[in-house]
Amino acid sequence: MAKAGSELRLDGNGNPVWLLLELTYQCPLQCVFCSNPRNFADYRRNELNTAEWIEVMRQARELGAMQIGFSGGEPTLRKDLEILVAEADRLGYYTNLITSGIGLTEARLRALKDAGLRHIQLGFQSTDRATAQQLAGVDCLERKLGMARAIKAQGFPMVLNVPITRQNIGQIPQIIDFAAELGVDYMELANVQYYNWALLNREQLMPTREELQRAEAQVQEARERLGDRLTIFFVIPDYYEGRPKACMNGWGAIHLTIAPNGNVLPCSQASSFKDLDFPNVRQQRLGEIWHDSPVFNLYRGDAWMPQPCRSCDEKEKDFGGCRCQALLLTGSGANTDPACSKSPHHQLIQQAVALAQQPHTNRPLIARHASQGVNLETTP
């Protein structure tokens, strides 16, 4: 294996390098682990128009952003996706589409290719019809299989992204075989992270420790068998790690998310902070928002850190973990991420993990749905 080479660490030098555009929160699927805000329906009438998105891309590029992700909801529901991709390519971005595949056609794939789209991340739940339907809320297996093949036929580099839950963790060998047969380059088996809909369903979604260990062994076996043919990333859930994830490389460090209504977020989950007044691209320039807004400076750097983070020798490595997880589980975004075993709130994670080891119940999963006056909030 080749080593040496160039500097791999990129900290942005104080500039954003990643721009994630959440073009719309509309989606034909109703995934039980959807990470969109629960009030996603409220965003629909305020979505940015084509010219506004183009201006956002231009300003972010000026700040130094190089990677762009078109996400959602389902970004292909936007009729102007091809126009936005073409403009992003022209500006010098590396363009990534993050899609469920539902809403794509072969004609649109060709148009996206012509527009300069470089990479597609396809969300995939299961090769088993019933499981796919249970997780995605609708029967979409055939369409997904067809779209996965069409993406490869068009010659796109593709990563198959499979959110892992208790429902599909036992099918990992079949899902890997499917990806290898299809000629997928990369596959991400990403244990679901518990925000929004996934947090509502956490008890029913979280796999047991034993299931995780078995899955890890299966992934290892597949890596040895498939070698360079397929690169498999297996993302361990932070609940089981005892250490928090280096979420977003730190708040306001390298990442910008733009919500469908133009709100500017340090990460796509930050809308969980109901008390924060998020800056909006319709009112302010992106550079001003990035450098000077109270929201982006709130947890930037390490001055905000409480103990045990403040004196922890790993604070440069994990930046205190995820601010949104701290907020959702402990009630304050300024606390240490409870996924860290040093957190005074770590028992919250341990309780959830203990609950997951009990025999599986048949409690129904709550599919993503537009709120109809029922407020389904989890209590910290």
Add this chain to the structure above:
Amino acid sequence: MTTVPIDLADRFEIRPPFMFRWEHSQHAHVLLYPEGIVKLNKTGGDILNCCDGHTNVAEVLEQLGALYEVADANVIRNGVLRFLEVSRGKGWIRIKT
């Protein structure tokens, strides 16, 4: 991964899905790929900049020798060949056929 030694007549090009370009905000050449970025140091950027599908390795050595004004041709030769091998190993470049 290939272990074939690099031939001076080889012409390298950037291998898709990698995208190579100058990034003003970083004052550096970068390699962009799905969900990732590599920031290159000065010499790495200069070498990859010659991997345009037209320039062969002998010409790359010549150009960099002139650029860096190094008297000992072996220093350039060893450094460039090693970097090309690493780049090929990482899948950043391929021989233009």
